[in-house]
Amino acid sequence: MDSNAGQWTVETAEEFLLRDPEGRKVVLPTWKTEALFVMLARAGTSGMAKDDLVERLWPSQASEQASANLRQTVKRLRTAIGDDNLISEWQRLRLAPAVQVRFDESCRLEALEIEPKRSPVKALLQMIDWALDFSPERAIDLLRDNHDIALELTPREAEALASRLSAAIKPESACYGWVVYFRGNAIFQSADYVEVARTFARAAEIAHANGDTQLQHLSEVFLIAIALTHGRTDMARRLTAKRRVTAKDHRFGSAQAIIHAQEGNCAVALDLLQEAVDQASGNPYDLAHAQSVLAIFLATIGHLDKANDLLESLESDPTLSGLPRLRTQLQIARQMLWLRSDQFDALSQISGEMKRNVTLHGGSHTELQVREVSAVGAWRSGDSAAAREEWQRVVALRRALGSRPTAWDRVRLESLPLASKMLNAP
Numbered sequence: 001m002d003s004n005a006g007q008w009t010v011e012t013a014e015e016f017l018l019r020d021p022e023g024r025k026v027v028l029p030t031w032k033t034e035a036l037f038v039m040l041a042r043a044g045t046s047g048m049a050k051d052d053l054v055e056r057l058w059p060s061q062a063s064e065q066a067s068a069n070l071r072q073t074v075k076r077l078r079t080a081i082g083d084d085n086l087i088s089e090w091q092r093l094r095l096a097p098a099v100q101v102r103f104d105e106s107c108r109l110e111a112l113e114i115e116p117k118r119s120p121v122k123a124l125l126q127m128i129d130w131a132l133d134f135s136p137e138r139a140i141d142l143l144r145d146n147h148d149i150a151l152e153l154t155p156r157e158a159e160a161l162a163s164r165l166s167a168a169i170k171p172e173s174a175c176y177g178w179v180v181y182f183r184g185n186a187i188f189q190s191a192d193y194v195e196v197a198r199t200f201a202r203a204a205e206i207a208h209a210n211g212d213t214q215l216q217h218l219s220e221v222f223l224i225a226i227a228l229t230h231g232r233t234d235m236a237r238r239l240t241a242k243r244r245v246t247a248k249d250h251r252f253g254s255a256q257a258i259i260h261a262q263e264g265n266c267a268v269a270l271d272l273l274q275e276a277v278d279q280a281s282g283n284p285y286d287l288a289h290a291q292s293v294l295a296i297f298l299a300t301i302g303h304l305d306k307a308n309d310l311l312e313s314l315e316s317d318p319t320l321s322g323l324p325r326l327r328t329q330l331q332i333a334r335q336m337l338w339l340r341s342d343q344f345d346a347l348s349q350i351s352g353e354m355k356r357n358v359t360l361h362g363g364s365h366t367e368l369q370v371r372e373v374s375a376v377g378a379w380r381s382g383d384s385a386a387a388r389e390e391w392q393r394v395v396a397l398r399r400a401l402g403s404r405p406t407a408w409d410r411v412r413l414e415s416l417p418l419a420s421k422m423l424n425a426p
Contacts, residue, residue, distance in 0.1 A: 007021060007100045007101065007102045008020055008021060008026075008041075008099060008100065008101045009101070009102050009103075009104055010037075010038065010041070010101060010102070010103050011104040016028070016031070016034050016135075018034075018037065020081075026080055026081060028076070028077065029076050029080070030073070030076065031131055031141065031142065032057055032069075032073050033073055033076045033077050033080065035057060035127070035130075036053065036057065036073050036077055037077060037095075039056070040086075040093060040094060040095045041095060041099075041101035041103075043094065045094065045097060046094065047087070047089070047092045047093050047094025047095070048092065048094070049091055049092055050067075050091050050092065050093060051091065053070055053093065054066045054067055054070050056123065057069070057073070058070070065282075074088070074093065081099070084096060085098070120149045120285075120322055120323070121149060121152050121322055121324070124142070124146050124149045124150065125153075125157070128142055128161065132164065132168055136165070136168035136169045136173075137169070137173070137175055139165065140165070140169070140175040140178045140179070143178065144178065144214070147218070148283055148285040148286050148289075149285060150182070150185075151185060151325060152285070152324060152326065153185075153324075153325075154324050154325070155186065155188075155189045155190060158182070158185055159186040159187070161182065161186070162182050162183040162185075162186040165178075165179045165182060166179055166183065176206060177203050177206030177207045177210060177212060177215050177219075178203075178215060180199060180202050180203040181200070181203040181207075181218065181219055181222075183199055184196060184199035184200045184203060184219075184222065187199065188222075188226070189364055189366060190364045190365075191401075192400065192401050192402035193226065193230040193232070193401065193402035193403060194402060196226050197223060197226055197227070200219045200222045200223045201223060203215065203219040204216050204219035204220050204223065204244075207219060208244060213245050213247070216244060216245045217245040217247050217249075217252075218251075220239065220243050220244065220245060221249075221252050221255060222251075223239050224236045224239045224240055224255045225251070225255050227239060228255060228258050228259065228262070229365065229403070230402060230404060231403055231404030232404070233259060233262050233263075236255070236259055237259060240255075240256070240259070248279065249276075249279055249286075250276040250277070250279045250280035250287075250289070250290040251276075253272050253273070253275055253276030253279060253290075254272075254273060254276050254290065254293050256272050257269040257270075257272035257273045257276065257293075257297070266301055269297065270297065270298075270301075273290070273294045274294065276290045276293070276294075277291055277294055284319065284320075285320075285326070288314055288317070288323070289326060291310055291314060292314060292326060292329035292333060293329070294310065295307050295310045295311050295314070295330070295333040296332055296336060298310065299333055299336040299337040299340055300340070302340060304337060304340060304341055307333065307336075307337050308337060311330060311334055311337065314330055315330060324357075328354070328357070328366055331350055331353070331354050332354075332366075332369060332370070332373075334350055335347060335350050335351060335354070335370065335374075336373060338350065338377075339373055339376060339380075342380070344377055344381040347373075347374070347377040348374075348377065348378075351371075351373070351374040355367065355370060355371070355374075358370065364400065364401060365397075365401060365403070367393075367397060368394060368397040368398065368401065368403065371390045371391075371393050371394050372394055374390050375390035375391045375394060
């Protein structure tokens with residue numbers, strides 16, 4: 001007698017495939033439906049708490065929206081496997097005892113384990129590994145749905161992911177624009193201005209051709225941000241005027257704030273950054289990033305108490321601890337706060353930690369920002385030799401990245417005694 005008779009079977013050799021006890025193929029309409037079935041099957045008769053499912057499948061969404069997504073996914077799963085085969089008990093879900101599931105030897109079981117919310121970046125990478133085993137397009141859907149977390153990958157993690165996507169998805173695919181976009185994010189920190197700008201411009205053009213307004217908006221906003229980052233304010237203004245997608249979000253608001261700051265309109269910039277915080281309020285990770293940019297600006301213009309209060313709130317939030325790029329943003333804000341308040345020992349300590357992190361995770365542009373402020377701190381504390389050494393590294397990094405000193409650099413640094421000499425030093 002066949003020992004597998006009466007069992008549901010999951011196979012993943014080429015794509016996700018579920019068969020019922022009679023051997024018939026059961027179509028689960030979305031990869032989240034597949035993930036829900038797998039997690040419930042592996043949980044056994046005890047099932048899983050609905051709150052845990054929400055955290056694992058929609059870690060970056062607000063609780064109300066995530067709960068609504070779970071209800072919709074449960075409805076789809078019921079339709080696919082039969083209403084009697086899925087049991088909902090108050091705050092838990094489980095498969096009926098009659099639903100015995102066997103995972104074919106082709107399954108990579110470690111890829112079917114999804115980490116909880118405490119490590120959203122790790123969870124995302126694991127889910128992408130899983131999705132790539134089934135269908136590269138599903139991996140893109142996953143990245144699109146969790147775009148905020150995808151931007152938290154370290155430069156080296158992002159480069160590895162971009163390489164995998166490029167190998168799996170062909171240029172003629174409808175989702176190839178997202179491959180190009182994530183490639184741009186991967187090289188944002190390390191490549192020169194021209195290469196990064198061309199990459200995002202290509203993503204924007206592919207998105208426009210395919211009618212993908214979300215991707216087009218993100219690509220255009222990153223083009224503006226890159227121009228600002230590398231000292232091309234006039235280009236940023238032209239790109240703003242030429243935008244094809246006029247949607248506003250916290251990223252676009254922050255970019256516009258920096259343009260105004262570079263023009264000396266700090267009051268307008270502050271209003272725009274506070275508006276960006278409001279725009280990001282529906283997503284905890286977007287909100288934290290918008291607040292971190294505001295904290296950097298507050299510290300820069302000398303609102304030290306407000307900057308410190310905001311930073312302490314963000315630094316004490318345990319749900320943000322697993323986000324490496326956000327941590328870097330907070331450290332940049334703290335670095336500026338220590339500089340503006342003449343706390344040079346604390347500045348030296350955090351600058352050293354940030355430089356070690358750059359060495360570990362990559363990120364030449366972050367290193368440039370860190371060393372600029374570190375150089376000014378060393379100069380102001382009287383250590384001119386250390387300041388010159390740091391500034392020589394700044395100049396070398398600028399040349400490698402094709403980056404210029406920006407007007408915002410002058411807002412940040414030239415107002416500090418002696419910094420203007422360093423800005424123009426050879």
